[in-house]
Amino acid sequence: MFFRGFCLFFVLMALSLSFELPNLNSETLTCNPDDLGALTGFSNCLESTIPEWNWNSTDFPGCCAWTGVTCDNSTGFNRRVVGLELGSKRLVGKICGSLADLNQLRVLNFSNNFLGWSFPDDLFNLPNIEIIDISNNDFVGLFQLKNLSELNLQVNNISGSLSNGIGNLSNLVKLDISFNLFSGVLPDIFTRLARLEQFSARSNLFTGLGANLFQGPIPNSLSSCRGLKTLNLGRNNLSSELPNNFKNLKSLTQLSLSNTSLSSILSTLRILQHCRNLSMLALTRNFHDEQIPNDMSLEFKNLNSLILGNCQLRGPIPEWLSRCHKLQFLDLAWNHLGGNIPSWFGKFESLFYLDLSNNSLKGEIPKGLTELRSLISGKATIEEPVSSFQLYTAGQGGPSLSYRQISSFPPTIDLSYNILQGPIWPGFGNLKRLRRTIIGPPFKIGAATGFVLTVICCFISGWALPKPHKRNYM
Numbered sequence: 001m002f003f004r005g006f007c008l009f010f011v012l013m014a015l016s017l018s019f020e021l022p023n024l025n026s027e028t029l030t031c032n033p034d035d036l037g038a039l040t041g042f043s044n045c046l047e048s049t050i051p052e053w054n055w056n057s058t059d060f061p062g063c064c065a066w067t068g069v070t071c072d073n074s075t076g077f078n079r080r081v082v083g084l085e086l087g088s089k090r091l092v093g094k095i096c097g098s099l100a101d102l103n104q105l106r107v108l109n110f111s112n113n114f115l116g117w118s119f120p121d122d123l124f125n126l127p128n129i130e131i132i133d134i135s136n137n138d139f140v141g142l143f144q145l146k147n148l149s150e151l152n153l154q155v156n157n158i159s160g161s162l163s164n165g166i167g168n169l170s171n172l173v174k175l176d177i178s179f180n181l182f183s184g185v186l187p188d189i190f191t192r193l194a195r196l197e198q199f200s201a202r203s204n205l206f207t208g209l210g211a212n213l214f215q216g217p218i219p220n221s222l223s224s225c226r227g228l229k230t231l232n233l234g235r236n237n238l239s240s241e242l243p244n245n246f247k248n249l250k251s252l253t254q255l256s257l258s259n260t261s262l263s264s265i266l267s268t269l270r271i272l273q274h275c276r277n278l279s280m281l282a283l284t285r286n287f288h289d290e291q292i293p294n295d296m297s298l299e300f301k302n303l304n305s306l307i308l309g310n311c312q313l314r315g316p317i318p319e320w321l322s323r324c325h326k327l328q329f330l331d332l333a334w335n336h337l338g339g340n341i342p343s344w345f346g347k348f349e350s351l352f353y354l355d356l357s358n359n360s361l362k363g364e365i366p367k368g369l370t371e372l373r374s375l376i377s378g379k380a381t382i383e384e385p386v387s388s389f390q391l392y393t394a395g396q397g398g399p400s401l402s403y404r405q406i407s408s409f410p411p412t413i414d415l416s417y418n419i420l421q422g423p424i425w426p427g428f429g430n431l432k433r434l435r436r437t438i439i440g441p442p443f444k445i446g447a448a449t450g451f452v453l454t455v456i457c458c459f460i461s462g463w464a465l466p467k468p469h470k471r472n473y474m
């Protein structure tokens with residue numbers, strides 16, 4: 001009797017245990033039925049399936065446990081879905097409106113999928129949405145959003161004009177519309193985007209579809225974004241001078257206006273020197289055939305990278321550059337600069353990348369270049385935020401390189417395609433950090449020495465990068 005009672009008790013215990021565990025599970029994993037319905041509707045509209053989403057399993061009956069789904073921290077059977085992050089899940093098909101029933105959603109991430117056709121407008125009435133990332137899909141159409149702080153629309157083949165409605169997104173901190181086919185005038189949306197810190201509208205080099213086609217002057221209102229830190233308008237046909245009120249962009253640290261048909265380098269630099277925090281400035285392929293200004297009052301105290309190649313600039317290397325004491329990266333290649341290479345280059349504490357190739361520089365290589373500190377000791381610390389945009393890509397014959405950070409570039413001195421002559425100083429051998437030295441051609445005396453030197457330097461450093469055939473600074 002005692003034993004039977006014990007056994008029964010045991011069996012009951014076991015039974016109750018086996019019932020209790022899944023109950024606990026289902027309570028913590030079950031989401032609000034409306035949210036479950038919304039996700040079911042969403043899933044039904046897709047042409048692909050999300051394998052980890054399982055309606056039938058008794059072990060995991062609730063959607064809070066599904067891949068990519070985040071619920072709030074409430075308990076019970078009414079947990080609300082607050083995050084849906086399904087990046088790179090090979091999702092194919094369209095997004096249907098049922099998703100708009102997830103009215104507590106704060107984060108929506110569909111990046112790197114094959115979703116397309118249209119984006120339901122209702123989705124942008126989600127009251128609590130903070131982040132939408134639908135980059136790298138195939139969406140068309142534009143929308144209006146409310147509490148949004150970050151909008152990544154890059155690589156979506158969006159064409160047509162950029163909706164004025166974006167100006168209604170007054171909480172935007174980051175706006176990335178690069179890699180699209182926007183056309184027409186860049187609308188005057190910026191007065192209302194007072195919190196904007198990052199704006200990129202650059203084009204996509206990889207599709208070959210080319211640039212955005214914003215035309216006409218850079219909107220004046222851009223300068224009302226006082227908090228703007230990074231701005232990339234590269235590869236748009238702005239065809240104008242830089243508006244004077246860019247002076248007001250006091251927070252600006254990284255700016256690319258490469259290949260935007262910008263004119264007047266003198267006024268551009270005079271305006272931008274008021275952006276005291278500017279550390280990276282890319283202006284390649286502009287100012288066609290202008291004189292490089294030699295205005296000693298120009299001052300860029302915090303500039304660490306100046307990318308001013310392929311502008312057909314004339315004149316000598318200007319002396320105001322010698323006062324950019326933080327300079328680490330200087331690209332003046334593919335211009336028509338003449339005169340000598342100034343000896344003050346050797347005085348830069350942090351310069352590790354110097355490209356003066358394909359100019360008309362004459363005379364001797366200054367001995368000072370052998371004193372570049374950061375190429376000797378290798379102690380140069382490079383403090384820089386990761387750029388929100390790509391700085392450089394190269395391909396075509398050479399390896400395909402793309403850099404987001406200045407510090408990823410190989411320490412380089414490139415003086416090739418000038419008309420230099422004279423000795424190659426033995427001191428170059430001390431530049432132990434150097435990865436790439438390209439002295440000639442054409443180099444009159446000591447070309448053979450130059451070759452030996454290149455080999456030695458590459459040997460010391462262990463490897464050599466071939467010179468990219470094509471350069472595209474963003």
Ligand SMILES: *[C@@H]1O[C@H](CO)[C@@H](O)[C@H](O)[C@H]1NC(C)=O
Pocket residue numbers: 053054055056
């Ligand atoms: C769930 O089960 C039903 C009936 O067995 C089946 O038709 C359906 O395809 C299943 N759904 C999933 C997502 O496995």
Ligand SMILES: *[C@@H]1O[C@H](CO)[C@@H](O)[C@H](O)[C@H]1NC(C)=O
Pocket residue numbers: 070071072073082
């Ligand atoms: C749930 O709570 C944990 C710890 O309290 C917190 O880290 C997490 O962010 C919360 N999640 C949500 C979605 O609120």
Ligand SMILES: *[C@@H]1O[C@H](CO)[C@@H](O)[C@H](O)[C@H]1NC(C)=O
Pocket residue numbers: 085086087088109110111112131132133150
């Ligand atoms: C979206 O998800 C991808 C990974 O799939 C991630 O790289 C990206 O940073 C996410 N976007 C945001 C805004 O968090």
Ligand SMILES: *[C@@H]1O[C@H](CO)[C@@H](O)[C@H](O)[C@H]1NC(C)=O
Pocket residue numbers: 127128146147
């Ligand atoms: C938006 O954010 C604000 C401030 O965080 C908040 O008070 C508000 O409830 C949110 N939703 C809407 C629809 O404004």
Ligand SMILES: *[C@@H]1O[C@H](CO)[C@@H](O)[C@H](O)[C@H]1NC(C)=O
Pocket residue numbers: 136137138155156157207
């Ligand atoms: C954009 O459109 C072009 C041509 O229509 C197509 O080749 C390309 O794959 C599309 N890109 C994306 C991301 O859908």
Ligand SMILES: *[C@@H]1O[C@H](CO)[C@@H](O)[C@H](O)[C@H]1NC(C)=O
Pocket residue numbers: 144163164165166168
């Ligand atoms: C922007 O907001 C204003 C006022 O709130 C509204 O009248 C207008 O329709 C909105 N624009 C768009 C494109 O949504």
Ligand SMILES: *[C@@H]1O[C@H](CO)[C@@H](O)[C@H](O)[C@H]1NC(C)=O
Pocket residue numbers: 210211235236237259285472
């Ligand atoms: C410059 O931009 C134009 C479009 O505005 C594009 O066709 C061209 O390829 C770009 N050049 C470079 C070197 O990026």
Ligand SMILES: *[C@@H]1O[C@H](CO)[C@@H](O)[C@H](O)[C@H]1NC(C)=O
Pocket residue numbers: 215216237239261
């Ligand atoms: C840029 O726009 C100007 C007119 O604003 C036009 O003359 C020029 O051809 C355009 N350049 C390119 C590369 O489209």
Ligand SMILES: *[C@@H]1O[C@H](CO)[C@@H](O)[C@H](O)[C@H]1NC(C)=O
Pocket residue numbers: 250251252277
């Ligand atoms: C400029 O940079 C300094 C140091 O990082 C920072 O303290 C300051 O707030 C910045 N100025 C502006 C206007 O953003």
Ligand SMILES: *[C@@H]1O[C@H](CO)[C@@H](O)[C@H](O)[C@H]1NC(C)=O
Pocket residue numbers: 310312334335358417
């Ligand atoms: C030199 O620059 C010009 C443009 O100024 C370019 O067309 C040419 O290909 C460049 N030459 C070399 C060897 O890089």
